[in-house]
């Protein structure tokens with residue numbers, strides 16, 4: 710037993726291969742603790758099981774072996790105490806942006822006045838003030854993505870699971886959102902488990918970077934990033950120590966990426 714907010718122990722995951730009864734092992738024994746108020750980034754090659762891990766923490770998938778604990782309790786069903794921004798987060802097309810963001814509050818029985826205030830604050834936090842009455846089809850892809858993030862932030866979960874949340878955003882919006890998330894997670898002392906493909910993003914945002922191997926995946930390393938905060942996400946290289954932290958992650962991660970040699 711430990712006092713981590715989220716704890717993955719001995720996680721193994723097998724899926725039946727499509728068209729066959731044979732199980733394919735995707736995750737081959739992962740142990741990872743996420744302490745209170747910590748920001749942990751998970752990186753790993755495509756298909757190694759990053760989204761699978763988040764789905765387990767959200768209680769949407771039970772591991773073949775091992776257990777995920779949330780605040781000491783084994784997750785055995787859908788976990789409504791965490792906020793989850795899935796990789797393919799989508800707003801309901803028949804609801805306006807404000808109605809989409811309001812939904813988790815309605816489900817939790819929050820009163821109308823407070824709902825209005827919190828929706829406005831959440832939309833403001835993702836830079837979408839004034840778009841309340843727009844339907845998703847009237848928003849750009851990046852705006853829809855930000856709307857789905859607002860829908861999770863609005864109920865102030867103490868654990869936030871984010872699956873490549875900024876992947877679809879343009880480079881400028883992405884930096885602004887990284888900066889906002891950094892402030893927001895600090896102010897709310899939220900615990901964040903954040904999947905990304907981007908080493909720079911991981912190093913800029915995280916207290917720890919967990920690096921997964923190719924599947925069947927194991928945890929290759931869990932590297933502490935001790936850069937001072939707040940960090941300058943707009944000019945990564947201006948953060949003292951950034952280069953060394955990036956190198957520490959890259960040195961482990963590069964073995965997992967097929968880098969072609971240039972012919973001589």
Ligand SMILES: Nc1ncnc2c1ncn2[C@@H]1O[C@H](COP(=O)(O)OP(=O)(O)OP(=O)(O)O)[C@@H](O)[C@H]1O
Pocket residue numbers: 724725726727735753754755756757758759760761762796924
């Ligand atoms: N329901 C399922 N049935 C069968 N195989 C699955 C299922 N869900 C995931 N997989 C397989 O498990 C592996 C891990 O999937 P997952 O989505 O967790 O990868 P990922 O690390 O998030 O990849 P990416 O970086 O591309 O998002 C993939 O090879 C995928 O094909």
Ligand SMILES: [Mg+2]
Pocket residue numbers: 759760761796872
């Ligand atoms: Mg994924």
